[in-house]
Amino acid sequence: MDRVYLDAATSLPVRREVLEEMLPFFTEHFGNPSSIHELGRIPREAVERSRGHVASLISADPSEIVFTSGATESINLAMRGVLPFLKERRKVIISSVDHMSVRATASALTSGGYVVEYLPVDDVGRIDIGAAERMIDEETAVVSFPFASSEVGTVQPAGELASLAHSAGALSHVDLTMSALQMPVDVGECGIDMATLSSPDLMGPKGVGALFIRKGVKITSLIKGGGQERNLRSGSENVPGIVGMGAAARIAGERMEEDPARMRVLRDRLIEGLTSIPESYLNGDPENRLPNNANVRFSYIEGESMLLMLDLNGISVSTGSACAQKTLEASKTLLAMGLKHEEAHGSLIFTLNPTNTEHDIEKVIEVMPGIVSELRAMSPIYNMKE
Amino acid sequence: MERLEYSKTVLEHFRNPRNVGELEDADAVGTVGNPVCGDMMELSIRVEDNRITDIKFRTFGCASAIATTSMLTEMVKGKTLEEAEKLSWDDVVGGLEGLPPVKVHCSLLAVDGLKKALYEYYKSRGIIREDLNIKGESEHEEEEAVKESGPLV
Numbered sequence: 001m002d003r004v005y006l007d008a009a010t011s012l013p014v015r016r017e018v019l020e021e022m023l024p025f026f027t028e029h030f031g032n033p034s035s036i037h038e039l040g041r042i043p044r045e046a047v048e049r050s051r052g053h054v055a056s057l058i059s060a061d062p063s064e065i066v067f068t069s070g071a072t073e074s075i076n077l078a079m080r081g082v083l084p085f086l087k088e089r090r091k092v093i094i095s096s097v098d099h100m101s102v103r104a105t106a107s108a109l110t111s112g113g114y115v116v117e118y119l120p121v122d123d124v125g126r127i128d129i130g131a132a133e134r135m136i137d138e139e140t141a142v143v144s145f146p147f148a149s150s151e152v153g154t155v156q157p158a159g160e161l162a163s164l165a166h167s168a169g170a171l172s173h174v175d176l177t178m179s180a181l182q183m184p185v186d187v188g189e190c191g192i193d194m195a196t197l198s199s200p201d202l203m204g205p206k207g208v209g210a211l212f213i214r215k216g217v218k219i220t221s222l223i224k225g226g227g228q229e230r231n232l233r234s235g236s237e238n239v240p241g242i243v244g245m246g247a248a249a250r251i252a253g254e255r256m257e258e259d260p261a262r263m264r265v266l267r268d269r270l271i272e273g274l275t276s277i278p279e280s281y282l283n284g285d286p287e288n289r290l291p292n293n294a295n296v297r298f299s300y301i302e303g304e305s306m307l308l309m310l311d312l313n314g315i316s317v318s319t320g321s322a323c324a325q326k327t328l329e330a331s332k333t334l335l336a337m338g339l340k341h342e343e344a345h346g347s348l349i350f351t352l353n354p355t356n357t358e359h360d361i362e363k364v365i366e367v368m369p370g371i372v373s374e375l376r377a378m379s380p381i382y383n384m385k386e
Numbered sequence: 387m388e389r390l391e392y393s394k395t396v397l398e399h400f401r402n403p404r405n406v407g408e409l410e411d412a413d414a415v416g417t418v419g420n421p422v423c424g425d426m427m428e429l430s431i432r433v434e435d436n437r438i439t440d441i442k443f444r445t446f447g448c449a450s451a452i453a454t455t456s457m458l459t460e461m462v463k464g465k466t467l468e469e470a471e472k473l474s475w476d477d478v479v480g481g482l483e484g485l486p487p488v489k490v491h492c493s494l495l496a497v498d499g500l501k502k503a504l505y506e507y508y509k510s511r512g513i514i515r516e517d518l519n520i521k522g523e524s525e526h527e528e529e530e531a532v533k534e535s536g537p538l539v
Contacts, residue, residue, distance in 0.1 A: 380444040
């Protein structure tokens with residue numbers, strides 16, 4: 001059975017071409033970029049080439065890119081590394097639709113005397129600009145938000161938020177993890193101070209990420225050591241990983257027209273098919289959303305059951321249900337959008353990747369109505385309603 | 387959470403749940419849980435000569451909640467009321483060849499549902515058995531803590 005993979009937000013394969021480019025750096029080009037001799041030169045140049053590719057994906061200057069071990073480290077570096085230079089400012093603002101890695105980084109700051117505030121969102125998951133204007137003030141050190149929500153795919157008003165942060169003298173950090181493969185961004189034009197990028201979400205290898213730090217932003221490292229990456233990220237460079245991330249960023253840039261456009265068409269077909277099931281609704285913004293995201297809730301039934309039935313049919317997806325989380329908590333994003341707990345429990349997240357086909361989508365549309373009616377037949381709340 | 391963490395028996399009951407629905411001529415119906423928490427269950431029983439002769443269920447919840455309830459209905463059918471009352475969570479989970487620790491919470495509901503149905507049955511006969519009157523999920527907190535640390539999978 002050919003598996004239909006619709007869980008791109010959770011993991012993506014490394015592109016074949018990316019892997020090919022990485023391989024020599026495990027073996028013949030094993031040198032340390034810090035070495036002055038010939039064996040150091042090739043990896044050093046490869047790292048700098050990659051930096052260039054990553055920078056051009058977001059229209060930044062290569063000197064503004066620092067490689068890290070992944071998005072989580074980039075987020076930590078951004079949100080914690082700038083605080084010592086903003087001593088009098090004790091407030092950190094994040095959005096209520098941020099990924100766990102941003103939320104946890106922010107909450108950890110409270111023990112250091114920082115106050116964390118959460119930007120509210122409307123019913124499609126879009127950050128409320130009016131509220132942001134009231135919340136971002138002279139006390140604010142950092143304002144962090146995703147370019148697009150990872151769960152519901154709603155695209156945020158990045159430029160407006162960054163300029164609100166600026167006018168209050170605060171720094172903005174934007175999480176580009178979910179959007180970088182599918183939406184072009186110009187960090188200069190948006191006035192963004194810092195931006196997190198993840199290699200695996202660009203179809204590069206895991207264990208690598210990058211942080212964009214606008215020229216002039218004062219920041220200190222979290223990891224001390226040999227002073228690599230302009231002293232912002234010590235530790236011998238993960239050269240094969242960095243080469244992979246560079247290749248992935250370059251290919252993502254080359255395919256920025258084609259892949260997202262294809263995914264958008266398939267996604268729209270998926271949304272159309274799924275929401276034609278009675279009492280099934282799209283979560284998030286129907287227009288301003290990631291080209292690969294369809295987050296749909298099915299009333300009266302629970303997400304993990306649906307996920308598992310899809311799995312038994314060879315289809316991989318995610319859910320916003322508490323029952324599928326280690327924490328046994330329903331999706332914070334869906335609750336922040338005003339959904340009831342039982343609605344959040346009944347939500348499924350379908351995320352496409354560039355290799356998905358029409359056949360994949362048609363298969364989901366074919367099996368989903370049966371799964372929904374089978375589970376509804378079993379559901380006491382559905383039968384009470386009847 | 388992941389499919390592989392569920393035993394074959396759990397998956398089998400999840401795919402082919404036994405005794406789904408509602409008994410039209412039920413002698414008692416027990417409803418426990420709350421959709422807000424992600425799990426809700428309804429068990430209806432028919433009792434003849436002190437024996438549970440038929441039982442049906444409906445569950446809003448995850449695979450383990452569905453499988454546990456399905457297994458419980460199979461185990462209870464044909465038992466006397468006294469035997470049914472003694473059925474423990476361990477019996478049901480044992481029958482399922484274990485559950486992932488994080489899923490213990492969802493599976494306790496099935497046993498609660500049975501107790502509640504028995505409570506309703508006795509009540510209809512004028513007997514109040516407060517020990518069977520399941521109200522919340524808090525009664526299991528202690529038990530749950532013990533189970534979580536035990537070898538379950």
